[in-house]
Amino acid sequence: MNLTQTIKEQAYKLGFSLVGVTTSDPLPHGNIFENWLGQGRHGEMTYLNTPRSLVCRARPDRILPECRSVIVLGTGYPSPSVVNSNLDPLPRGRIASFAWGDDYHYVLSRRLRTLVRFIETEVGHSIPNRWYIDTGPLLERELAQRAGLGWIGKNTCLINPDKGSYFFLAEILLGVELEPDQPFIHDRCGTCRRCVTACPTGCILPDRTLDARRCISYLTIELKGSIPVEIRSLMDGWVFGCDVCQSICPWNHFANSEVDSAFTPTLTRQDPNLLEEMELLEADFNQKFQRSSLRRAKRKGYLRNIAVALGNLHNPEAVSSLMTALLDDPEPLVRSHAAWALGQNGNTLTRQALEKAAYTEADPLVKLEIQAALAN
DSSP, X not given: OOHHHHHHHHHHHTTOSEEEEEEOOOOTTHHHHHHHHHTTTTTTOGGGGSHHHHHHTTOHHHHOTTOOEEEEEEEEOOOGGGSOOOOSSSOBOEEOGGGSSSOHHHHHHHHHHHHHHHHHHHHTSOOOEEEESSOSSSOHHHHHHHTTSOEEOTTSSEEBTTTBTOEEEEEEEESSOOOOXXXXXXXXXXXXXXXXXXXXXXXXXXXXXXXGGGOHHIIIIIOOXXXXXXXXXXXXXXXXXXXXXXXXXXXXXXOOOOOOGGGOOXXXXXXXXXXXXXXXXXXXXXXXXXXXXXXXXXXXXXXXXXXXXXXXXXXXXXXXXXXXHHHHOSOHHHHHHHHHHHHHTOSHHHHHHHHHHHHHOOOHHHHHHHHHHHHO
């Protein structure tokens, strides 16, 4: 067994379900990424538009000058089909399935570190290396396609013909030459446009990119400020991420997916009780999500999302929690979205709460939201 095959076998033993190898040659589609940035479709993700990102994104050798090979690895996580439909009358939110278990950065970083140590043991000396789990300036889906793991679908996700698209990607840049796999050259989306038409906000673009500014995943995770008013009502009950464009994909319907045991779903993270979540204090949030990807939204972002979901569900039981948030929450971001949500659940009681808040609120942006909610 040669070194490349030995490394792949070890990667499978560590829990990776997809392993491919490609070269460190420049990637040919860096211009698409730059054009996407130039159109502002990255929103507030300014880390994508730094000089280092622009220089390195399509050139692994500029991240690691000694790079000779790139190992691309995939790890499966649950598809939304494993969750039961709601059987109770409580207003419940929706969380993208990648966040149902522990934060994948914690889990996969340990495996990558172990795999690098194994490789160095095999060759008998230390090797220049860098590894990333969606944190480095790399066009990782294009690297994965060149490593033979799948094709980039119309929904912008990497799709493997056997395992679908519910998997995390990670990369190891290595200063040793390995045997590269053949690129995956087939586009198996064909004429299908289900993901494009199913997207609630219409963020998927014809060139297999998306406008992050309209993407529910971006809005609930990456966006730190106010969610655009014109999009809020399109977000349904999503409070962290979105699975629509993957769940509608036929390749996921027939996938022989392998869910990594490290990402076993935790019930409370699948369909949270929005009334309970709306009452989370800072310490409660930090304790509850200390090992979860949901920490990325921080409390104020998460409760902002919860408020929008409650507004969209039009559940009368939400009024009390939203009123409390509007009058007492320390974060203007939460108060402003609670005001919007109350405007969607309009009755005499909510109007009284909004009118009271209009007199006591000091933040100008929150006051604007209150006035809009009263007008609504």
